[in-house]
Amino acid sequence: MNIIKYAKSKIVHLMPKWLKVALYKIWRFYWRSKTKLIPGKYYIDPYSKDETIYIDPDRIVYAVKEGFDIYQYKGRVFGGNWDKKVIRFDEIDFFKSFKRRIENNLDWEETEYYNRVFAQIKKGEVKWACRNKEELDERCAKLDALFKDMKEYGYKKGWNENEVTVNIGRNGELLFNNGRHRLTFAKLLGVKEIPVKVTVRHKEWIAFKNEIFEYSKKFDNKVYTKLFHPDLLNIPSHYTDKRFDLIKNNLTVKGGKLLDIGCHWGYFCHKFEDERFDCYCVEKSKLNLYFLEKLKEIENNRFKIIPKSIFNLPADMPKEYDVILALSIFHHFIKEEEIYKKFIEFLKTLKGKELFFEPHNPDEPQMRGAYMNFDNDEFAEFIVENSAFTAFEKIGFSEHGRALYKIY
Template identity: 45%
Template sequence: MKKILIVGTAPNKMLDKYLEKIKKQLVKTKHRIYLLLTKKYENGLVDDYLNIESDSIKETLKLTNNVFDDVIVCLANSSLAYYKNVFFFLKNNNINKINIYFKDEIYEKNLDTIINFISDENIVYLNPDEIKFGVKGFKPIMCGENLDGDWDLDKFKFEDEIVFYNSFKEHFYEDVEWEKTEYLSRNLKQILEDKKNKWGCKNKEEFLERCRHLDELFLEMKKNGWVQNENSDFLTINIDRNGHILFNDGRHRLTFAKLLKINKIPAKILVRHKKWADFKKEIEKYAFEHKGKIYTEIDHIDLKNIEYVHDGRYEVIKSHISDDSKSVLDIGSHWGYFCSRLEKDLNKECVAVEVSEKHFYFLEKLKTAMNCNFNAVNENIFSFIDKNYKFDVIIALNIFHHFLKTGHLFNKFLKLLNKIESREMFFQSHKFHENQMKNSFFNLKPQEFAEFIVKNSKYNNFQEIGDFNGRKLFHIYK
């Protein structure tokens, strides 16, 4: 006999409907229904009641019988944060998979997926202006899904298509009364003519009161910034097949943040396109194969939690690079981190040269994901520099020591240094006693290496500007 636990978190009338649907689905199956709830409720379709002597289901409660074939949670609304205690209660009772009933939909979910979504660890921070496009919103119950198909192609421009954004902009910045906005007229039509309940409003007066409340929220955000209450829903975003951010839900607060030009806001990723999720797994696999870390940080909100080896160099370079320098060549760019940051932060015109096809694959994918325009070149630096040798800035981090390993490479390196024309270089040396340099044709200590570059190039001066675990960073300039 199939034992089914139903967690009754919905109002009585809604629970009646849920039980009828569940019973119809089980008509050909021998079963016993156990109903867990904190209130007085009776229904002839229930076989056993597991009443909790508490005003709510607390996560610390223990079930005396927790061996069930199916667990069904009946929700009254789609806010997962609202039912946080219920989900933690089920997890603490060793339940891993549940079915969620909400309105006319049934969702089979892994409990860990829901808990990960509602936990603080899943919060990402981004600039509101990074959210340029949106898609038709998914319900929060879809959290953690990696969806294939073309759902991400049918997108709209947030600032063009969201009625509230344009209406509120007119209302607050052009003194247009709420009664004259499209936002009010469109919603009133749905309330009065289509008989829809909008945010609990049933007439014009109630909806105008809601609009006045939105005014108050805007002024509060203007004064205090974005404040995320513990049990309120987050702004949700989706990630498309290319790694681009798509608005999902939370248009009112996002509108306020955009208009107030707030720098960073919290959000949660609800749905990812399967192609992006697969690419993310490729990066995680790469990290696993390299002692759990990638080479350097990735400046993408969905990849920031992946551990990396090299840290801190970008901020040092950013603080020393000349404002007059516009063009940048990154030699051995790896996955293009420095080019993407310099383009985004300082509007530099960058070229990323990477000879490894494997690294170049990741570089191009990440360049697309971050909407970057820098030029990515899969080529040997020696052949590239023959055609392109004038740049304002050269970045060469942990790369030049490879050209000391054989006489052939060393001679090519000398020609490269002699040919380069730039006003400044950021060079990071290797450590003199590294095993990889044991049988090298030539070897230099960090200070000697910087002097060697100046002597064999058109630069005149150098300055040590950082030390990263013995690998020193130099600013070399004319």
């Protein structure tokens, strides 16, 4: 960290709470004003690449009622309510018809889809390049062959735009746009991951991506930990999955209550929710809370957000946890004498089966003039001496060289 960054961190640390809140509100107003006054600039996707993204087919629940041409509108950004005019994908007649066909061994002529298309053909319309019953029957036979091939050999990646395409709504919803046959087959066969292309994104989704981009400028154009939405996966992050993998491989409990102290944007709560933990995410930064709440909504997570200081938790919080995470957070509690004393009292009340602890490096510039400054083992020992835990062991290092401890 250079002297400028150190000075900035010191200024922020010394700011009174009311000033931090005021600056945050000014920042939010400034950003929203920019996006409204200069939409041509700020509705450009800062991370957009013409790339294929990979998703679980079951993540696509709804389809837009009026799809966008995959060539004419590729990469476009639109406002409006098109992302609200949707239908459940499993209510589309092809999905319902093919599902009934394979489950009940129906002939094509017994399905809603076939009868609808054939009725349109009889009126003189050309549907799927079919002008008569023979051509429609031939097309249906090809669909059967495609389903059989996918069942036997798995989902095969297409070429160019020959993929399932989706649109992304204002809250990150993946809305089906084109390629219903492939998506239907993938869903019915239980395929876990398929390639898709994005056709259109909602301008409010792009505004949110720009907020992430503006935030990342302060941190070497990276976010703190990786994000999970398929359209956010290509955003660079300072931390990968290494810490999660270390913790998971050293857990002795499977599921239960997990407390994440200083959870930032919710990475660990998201990951451990998938491991059947009930997660409590403690975060007091107003700016981090904005992104945390937004990302939780986008990913439909269940974890509980506690927008409080760890020293002022609500009375209805659990009194004991199976797993506690304290990653790159406890060193903030030893910089000043008053907070240090609160920290000791907090440790005395902390109850859990195992605590995973990532200390700072004691020679970091942010610790200059700190009230206390432990080396790594001393800090782990300090926690044991002031809590109900009795032992600790070093289990590895993060990608940035900080040690990771299991305390139990």
